[in-house]
Amino acid sequence: MMYSAPAARQAAEYAAAALGFSALGVAPADADQGTYLADWLAAGQHADMVWMERHLAARQNPQLVLPGVRSVIMLTYEYAHADARRAPGRIARYAQGEDYHKLLAAKLADIDETLQFYGGTQRCFTDSGPVSERFFAARAGLGWIGRNGLLIRPHLGSYCFLACILTTLELPYDTPTANRCGTCHRCEQACPTGALNNGCCDARKCLSYWTIEAKCDEDAATALSHGDRIYGCDICQEACPWNRPRQEQRVDPHLLMPAPLSKLSPQDLASLSTAEFEQLFAGSPIRRIGNAHLKRNIEKLTE
Numbered sequence: 001m002m003y004s005a006p007a008a009r010q011a012a013e014y015a016a017a018a019l020g021f022s023a024l025g026v027a028p029a030d031a032d033q034g035t036y037l038a039d040w041l042a043a044g045q046h047a048d049m050v051w052m053e054r055h056l057a058a059r060q061n062p063q064l065v066l067p068g069v070r071s072v073i074m075l076t077y078e079y080a081h082a083d084a085r086r087a088p089g090r091i092a093r094y095a096q097g098e099d100y101h102k103l104l105a106a107k108l109a110d111i112d113e114t115l116q117f118y119g120g121t122q123r124c125f126t127d128s129g130p131v132s133e134r135f136f137a138a139r140a141g142l143g144w145i146g147r148n149g150l151l152i153r154p155h156l157g158s159y160c161f162l163a164c165i166l167t168t169l170e171l172p173y174d175t176p177t178a179n180r181c182g183t184c185h186r187c188e189q190a191c192p193t194g195a196l197n198n199g200c201c202d203a204r205k206c207l208s209y210w211t212i213e214a215k216c217d218e219d220a221a222t223a224l225s226h227g228d229r230i231y232g233c234d235i236c237q238e239a240c241p242w243n244r245p246r247q248e249q250r251v252d253p254h255l256l257m258p259a260p261l262s263k264l265s266p267q268d269l270a271s272l273s274t275a276e277f278e279q280l281f282a283g284s285p286i287r288r289i290g291n292a293h294l295k296r297n298i299e300k301l302t303e
C-alpha cells in the first residue's frame with residue numbers, strides 16, 4: 001500500500017479509540033531528553049533498580065531499541081479515579097484490577113498490525129521496555145510532567161497508564177502542552193517521605209518503591225512506617241487538583257478491584273497461605289511481589 005503519513009496516523013487513532021485508549025499523541029523519536037535520566041541515576045535515586053543503569057543508553061536513544069525508528073506513538077489508558085480499597089491497607093489504584101501489562105500488550109499488538117499495513121515496523125511497550133514513557137508522552141502533547149513527576153493531562157489528571165509504539169513510519173508530530181502546575185506544590189507537601197523535589201521522585205524515599213521493588217527488609221521497616229500503603233502509593237496523585245473526583249468515568253472493568261479482594265481486611269491478607277495468595281492475585285500485578293513481600297508490607301502497618 002502507498003504510505004501516507006496522515007492516513008497511517010488516522011488509522012492508528014481509530015484503532016486506539018476502538019481498543020479503549022483515551023488519547024494518542026506522536027513525538028519525534030530523536031527528541032532531546034537532556035541529561036535528566038543520567039543525572040538521576042548518577043545521584044543514585046534509582047535505589048537498587050540496577051536494570052535502569054543497564055537501560056540508560058537505549059532509553060536515551062530509541063534507535064538502539066528499534067533501528068530506523070522515526071516516531072514514538074504515545075497512548076493513555078484510564079484506570080479508576082475512585083479508590084476501591086480505603087485505609088488501612090491501601091492498594092494503589094493502578095494495581096487494583098488485572099495486570100495492565102498483559103491487558104495493554106494485546107491491544108498494542110492490534111495497532112501494530114494496523115501500522116504494518118502502512119509499511120511500518122513497530123515495537124510496543126507499556127512499562128515493559130527501555131523507553132522514557134513520561135518524556136515522550138509530554139513531547140507528544142498528551143500533558144505535562146508535574147511536580148509529582150507524573151504525566152498530568154489538562155482536566156483529566158494523572159490516573160492513566162502510558163503505552164508506547166516505536167515505529168519506523170514518520171507520522172505527523174504533536175506539539176508539547178504548557179506546564180500548568182503554576183504555584184501549586186501540593187504533591188510535594190503531601191508526600192509523607194519527602195521523596196519529591198522539583199518534578200523528580202527519589203525512589204530511595206518513595207513508598208511505591210518500598211512496597212513493590214525493595215527487597216531489603218531492614219530498610220523497608222523505616223520507609224513503610226510512614227504510611228498506610230501496602231502496594232504502591234497514590235498520595236502525590238490524590239493531592240493533585242487535576243485529579244479531583246469526576247462525576248462520570250468509564251473504566252475498563254478488567255481494571256476494577258474484584259469483590260473478594262475488596263472485602264478482605266489487612267489482617268486477612270496477611271494471613272493468606274501461599275496457595276490462597278496465588279489464587280486471589282492470579283492475573284493481578286500484585287502477584288509479582290509474592291506472598292512474603294505483601295505480608296511484610298502489611299505487618300509494618302499493623303505492628
Ligand code: B12
Pocket residue numbers: 032033034035036037040092093094126127128129130131132133134135145148149150151152158159160161162163199200201202203206208209212213231232233234236
Ligand atoms: C522506574 C519507575 C518507577 C520507580 C521510580 C520512580 C521515578 N522517579 O521514576 C518507582 C517504583 C518508585 C515508581 C513509582 C511510581 N510509578 Co513508575 N515507572 C517507572 C518506569 C519503569 C521508569 C521511570 C523512569 O525512568 N524514571 C527515572 C526518571 C528520571 O525518568 P522519567 O520519570 O521517565 O523522567 C523523564 C522525563 O520526566 C524527562 N524530564 C523530566 N523533567 C524534564 C525536564 C527537561 C528539561 C527535560 C528535557 C526532560 C525532563 O526526563 C526523564 C528522562 O527522559 C516508568 C515506565 C517507563 N518505562 O518510563 C513507570 C511509570 C513512570 N510509573 C508509573 C506509575 C503509575 C507510578 C506510580 C504512580 C505507581 C504507584 N501508584 O505506586 C508511582 C509514582 C511515583 C512518582 N511520583 O513518580 C506510570 C506513570 C503514568 C503517568 N501518568 O505518568 C509509568 C509511565 C508506567 C506506565 N507505563 O504507566 N515508578
Ligand code: SF4
Pocket residue numbers: 148190191192193194195196201205206207208233234235236237
Ligand atoms: S508515590 Fe507516595 S512516597 Fe512516592 S513520591 Fe508520591 S507520595 Fe511520595
Ligand code: SF4
Pocket residue numbers: 146147148149152180181182184185186187188239240241242
Ligand atoms: S499537585 Fe500541584 S504541583 Fe503537584 S503535579 Fe498537581 S498541579 Fe502540579
